[in-house]
Amino acid sequence: MEEKNKSIIFKSSNIINNFEFKDSNIEEVIIQSSISKIEPEAFKNAKKLKKVVIPNSVVEIGSDAFFGCENIREIIIPNSVLHIGENAFWGCKRLERVVLSSALSVIENETFCSCSSLKEIIIPEGVLKIKKGAFSLCDNLESVRLPNTLKKIAEYAFFCCTSLNDINMPLSVKQIKAHAFSSCRSLQNIKIESSLSKIEKYLFSDCPSLSSISLPGSIKKIENGAFNSCFSLKEIIIPNGVKKIGKKTFSYCNSLERVSLPSTLEVIKDKAFENCKNIKKIHIPDSVREIGEDVFSYCTSLEVATIGTNVVELKDRVFNKCDNLRDITLPKNLKNIGYRAFYECRFLQNIIIPDHVEEIGEEAFCNCKMLEKVVIPNSVNRIKKGCFKGSLNLKEVVLPSLLSAIEQEAFFGCTSLSKIVFPSSLKTIDDEAFASCYKLKEVKIPTTLEEVGNKVFNNCKMLN
Structure with missing residues (x-):
């Protein structure tokens, strides 16, 4: 080994040993042809190193070999190199150009993580896997060319590559793991032509520039948060074959206007379309048997919704604060309507509650201010707390014949309600159940009533 002007030339030894130049002040390294291996951490944190x-x-570059060498600007890895260890070039902040060996089959964990000046990378043909975080936090990376041999892209592989603007996924790709492209904030277009069977958790979440994506027909599941906070996405066509849409899959996709759901879909999990403020119409096919909580909560432009025949439960807050919902068709086999299912659907005028x-x-x-008439089926025996509270325009209520209880504030503030007929089965009316029903002037109370709460008809000014 010869040292001159902070340059090092290797002449005879077979390897560069572990830690040999860790934390050194060398600026240039020229490695001659006797060297076959650069051991782990050989040049780790050699912060002044500019040229290698x-x-x-x-044939091998060990893990962490050039970790933190933040002044290297170019690295050409010859075709003799068969393996590069994980974190090998982690945090090489000024690295602008990389040429990879054509003999590589794997890009290891976080190999080029935090190489914030890297603008382009060509993954050579022959690479089968890109491992966890391999190019994560490369925030100036604009272009990635993936090889036709690639089979797997691991978790966080391109996480937070904030300048990356498009991706063409080769047919060869079989698996893309969670968060692989999340927080790629400049990503506009994705074309997936591979035989993926599912879109993994948070795969493209927080990609606010993403405006179009083409999904292959091989997809069977779209997992939790896959497209969460893709603010520019306007349309999504879920291909036939998809059976499940996971939690928060499209939540906060504020520009999403058109959603096409396939006839194979069975499950839509919690908050799947929460805060999709531009969806106007949704048709849930008959194949769907489960709709989770908050699925369409805060979809403030939603006007029309049709729910397929196999749904038996509307879970909590499913249409919560859908301000413009005017027309909804409920399935005939529906059994349960959950907590705040239609809370503050202010323009909902009519709803037919199925007999079951x-x-x-x-x-x-509650606060369905335009609701005018409700017929509650005979299968309901209890009207729960605040159920129709604040429904200012509610003029007519038909109570079920087997009703046993009306809970606290059930019809509080229904200021247009003028008449109520209680069935003979009624046993209990709780506190303030009809308070502030200003126009209520006729009430027929059955002799079977056993318990009457406080202020049941408080502030009902027209009631004698």
């Missing part, structure tokens, strides 16, 4: 010449005798409904949750229709 690697000969075609080298057994339970309507607390505040289910």
